[in-house]
Amino acid sequence: MPLNRIKALSVANILSFTGALLMGCSKLGPSHILIIAGRSISGLYCGIISGLIPIYIGEIAPTALRGAIGTLHQLAIVTGILVSQIVGLDFILGNHELWHILLGLSAVPTVLQSLMLFFCPESPRYLYIKLDEEEKAKQSLKRLRGGADITKDITEMRNEREEAIREQKVSIIQLFTNSSYRQPILVSLLLHLTQQFSGINGIFYYSTSIFQTAGVSQPVYATIGVGAINTVFTAISVFLVEKAGRRSLFLIGMSGMFFCAIFMSVGLVLLNKLSWMSYVSMIAVFLFVSFFEIGPGPIPWFMVAEFFSQGSRSAAMAVAAFTNWTCNFLIALCFPYIADFCGPYVFFIFAGAMFVFTLFTFFKVPETKGKSFEEIAAEFRKKSGSAQAPKAATEMKFLRATETV
Secondary structure, eight states: OOOOHHHHHHHHHHHHHHHHHHHHTTTTSOHHHHHHHHHHHHHHHHHHHHHHHHHHHHHHSOGGGHHHHHHHHHHHHHHHHHHHHHHTSTTTTOSTTTHHHHHHTTHHHHHHHHHHGGGSOOOHHIIIIITOOHHHHHHHHHHHHTTOOOHHHHHHHHHHHHHHHHHOSOOHHHHHHSHHHHHHHHHHHHHHHHHHHTSHHHHHHHHHHHHHHTTOSSHHHHHHHHHHHHHHHHHHHHHHHHHHOHHHHHHHHHHHHHHHHHHHHHHHHTTTTOTTHHHHHHHHHHHHHHHHHHTTTTHHHHHHHHHSOHHHHHHHHHHHHHHHHHHHHHHHHHHHHHHHHHGGGHHHHHHHHHHHHHHHHHHHOOOOTTOOHHHHHHHHHHHHTOTHHHHHHHHHHHHHHHHHO
16 A cells, blocks of 8 residues: 555665765765665655655645746755755865764754654545545645635545546556646656756866866856855745746746856856956856746756656656756766866856757746646646547547437
8 A cells, every 4th residue: 555645755765874874974984885775775765755745745735836846845955955065174074073963963964854744634635536535625724825715626536536537547658658647757757858968966076176177266166156046046936936837937947047158158168368258257156046046946846746646646756856866867977977078168168958848838838826636737738739638538438418318
């Protein structure tokens, strides 16, 4: 029997705590073995949690706040990155005596989250649509909405449950073979490919060496500056996503990153001729990260959860998370070799990729702001030219009714 959302998060936290414990104890035993084992288990946890949390958030959030609450997930991630960059400085924990404490520090938020999960209500959508427990779903909704009227939420879930009964549980293979899911899953995968092949992780992983190339005397502090900008603009995105819309912010972010990538490469190419070009490259890096967190950073994660109904959502999130982390791995593995081969022209490659992805987003990605899951599915049918499906279903229902008369 599959676990509900809260239990699944609790079980996943065991992996996180185990990984942190192994890394935290690495100074006491064979360090390389404990670190590799701990990192592997922590990586497994990250893969699981990156799908679970957007699903849970998408299912508990009110329609009007689904994007803003979904962006808070990304805000928590970038805040954690910034904190880890700061505590990893030489004079704090990033030194020979305390490095093992730094590696094991991830156990602290894991324990904190595990305790807080006792106070988190179960997903009402999971309770109603998956388990058919309407009363428990209503109780959960009342806790989440703080006494507000839940009639609209229940009606929406009832409609979604009827759809889920018709589609049953959807496998990963069906996502690609069934015409109803093919376009949403392809759009989902392209959004995650866009996020990773934008070049953002090339900057995150190798920002210190990039700043060294640009002539910065203390590149580690410039890298922390990138983390701070990352956090600030993710917080701004929380307030913008429900006003401007997901699609608009994504397009704005991608367009800004396209021009920043060009200026970044131009600055690095002309650095030997014009020393002030180092400032152009640095400003381009900071702006690049800012535009990323306005749209392409947080939006793909919760948009995938919005594209699919209850029966297909888990499978879709699993495929999207796998694609994201696989691309992340490839970028981390290949970027140093590509940078060595292309030199300062490397970001022209990412600029070209972003141009293509921006065109794809403009023509293929629907706006999901303020729409129910049924309305989003209708948008995909419209874009794929299969808008006749609801009409056909209505006609069949009418024919069956006339046969019984």
